[in-house]
Amino acid sequence: MIIDTLRHCRLFDNLTDEQIERVATLVEEHHYRKGDYVCREGAWGDSMYIIDAGEVKIIKKLDVEDTWDITTLRHGDFFGEVALVDGSPRTASCMALNNTTVLELYGRDFKRLLQNRDDLAHAMMESLLRTLINRIRATDDLVARFMFESNPAKRKEGANMREAITRMMVGR
Numbered sequence: 001m002i003i004d005t006l007r008h009c010r011l012f013d014n015l016t017d018e019q020i021e022r023v024a025t026l027v028e029e030h031h032y033r034k035g036d037y038v039c040r041e042g043a044w045g046d047s048m049y050i051i052d053a054g055e056v057k058i059i060k061k062l063d064v065e066d067t068w069d070i071t072t073l074r075h076g077d078f079f080g081e082v083a084l085v086d087g088s089p090r091t092a093s094c095m096a097l098n099n100t101t102v103l104e105l106y107g108r109d110f111k112r113l114l115q116n117r118d119d120l121a122h123a124m125m126e127s128l129l130r131t132l133i134n135r136i137r138a139t140d141d142l143v144a145r146f147m148f149e150s151n152p153a154k155r156k157e158g159a160n161m162r163e164a165i166t167r168m169m170v171g172r
Contacts, residue, residue: 005075019119041090042089044089045082056096
C-alpha cells in the first residue's frame, strides 16, 4: 500500500498521517522487472523515486568499461531527490535487482506542493534539506577518508581538499 511505504520512508518522517495521504495522491506507481533500468546516468531527471517493493542497485560509471555499485536500496528507501530541485541529469543509474515497484514523485508536483506554503510544504522542504545536508556530510567524510588512506603523510592536503570541495558546494 502506497501510504504504508511513504510512512516507512525517512524522507517523510516528520509528516503527519494527513500530510502523507496528500503526498500519496501525488505519486505514480511503476513496475520494473529484474535487470530493467529505473533511470540512467546522464539522462534528464525531474523526479524522485521511493522503493515500494523489491530491490534496486545504484550504479555509477567510473569510465567507459568500469562501474561502481554504490548501494542497494529496498522498501522505503529513496533516490533521485536532487532532481526535484534542479532537474539536472542523473548522476547515477538505477537497476532493478528483482521485480520491483517504485513510487515516482515528479518535480512539477513537488513544486506545486511547495507553492501552497502550508505545513506540508514546510515539512517537505525541511526533510529534503536534512537529507541533502546528511549526504553532503557523508561525501565530505568519504573524501577525507580517501585522502587519508591514499597518503597518510598528506593529512593537511586532505584537509585542504575538503575545504576546497566545501567551498565549491556552497558557491564561495
